[in-house]
Every structure is written in structure tokens, then in C-alpha cells.
Amino acid sequence: xxxxxxxxxxxxxxxxxxxxxxxxxxxxxxxxxxxxxxxxxxxxxxxxxxxxxxxxxxxxxxxxxxxxxxxxxxxxxxxxxxxxxxxxxxxxxxxxxxxxxxxxxxx
Numbered sequence: 001x002x003x004x005x006x007x008x009x010x011x012x013x014x015x016x017x018x019x020x021x022x023x024x025x026x027x028x029x030x031x032x033x034x035x036x037x038x039x040x041x042x043x044x045x046x047x048x049x050x051x052x053x054x055x056x057x058x059x060x061x062x063x064x065x066x067x068x069x070x071x072x073x074x075x076x077x078x079x080x081x082x083x084x085x086x087x088x089x090x091x092x093x094x095x096x097x098x099x100x101x102x103x104x105x106x107x
Contacts, residue, residue, distance in 0.1 A: 066098055
């Protein structure tokens with residue numbers, strides 16, 4: 001799988017898993033939310049192992065930018081909170097940084 005497919009899927013899995021815990025602890029939802037949350041977090045970790053990289057840290061660092069942008073999309077679509085200009089600018093900076101890490105020429 002290509003990183004451009006893996007990273008968004010990993011972000012969805014991580015955010016979904018973390019949101020399940022958030023919902024249980026902060027939104028007073030049932031502890032049953034934890035079961036799919038744990039499955040999502042396992043899927044997230046597995047997906048990151050599919051990234052073709054010679055260093056885990058590089059794969060994780062590049063993923064960070066994608067995660068930040070995906071979190072802003074989650075906030076807009078799921079939580080119905082519109083990102084402000086600073087959210088958008090920060091997300092753009094992060095995704096550019098992720099692209100540099102992921103696609104930068106290596107010796």
C-alpha cells in the first residue's frame with residue numbers, strides 16, 4: 001500500500017480509537033465504546049507498519065502531519081466545529097512538513 005493511502009487510513013483509525021475513549025470519559029458514553037476503540041487503535045498501529053520506510057521514526061514523523069490535518073477534518077465533520085484560519089494555516093504547515101519528510105531526496 002502507498003503512504004498516501006496508508007496515512008489517511010491510519011489517521012482515521014487512530015482518531016476513531018481515541019474518540020471512543022474521549023466519548024466514554026468526557027461525553028459519558030457507555031464503556032462499550034471502548035471495544036471498537038481498541039480495535040481501531042490496533043488497526044492504526046498495524047497500518048503504520050505498512051509504510052515503506054527505512055526508519056520507523058521517519059514514518060511516524062511524516063504521519064504526524066497527516067494526523068493533524070485529519071484531526072481538523074474530524075473536528076469539522078464529526079464534531080461540527082469549523083476550523084479557524086489558524087487551524088487551517090497550522091494544518092498546511094504540518095502537511096508541507098510531512099511531505100518534506102516523506103518525499104525528500106535521500107542519499
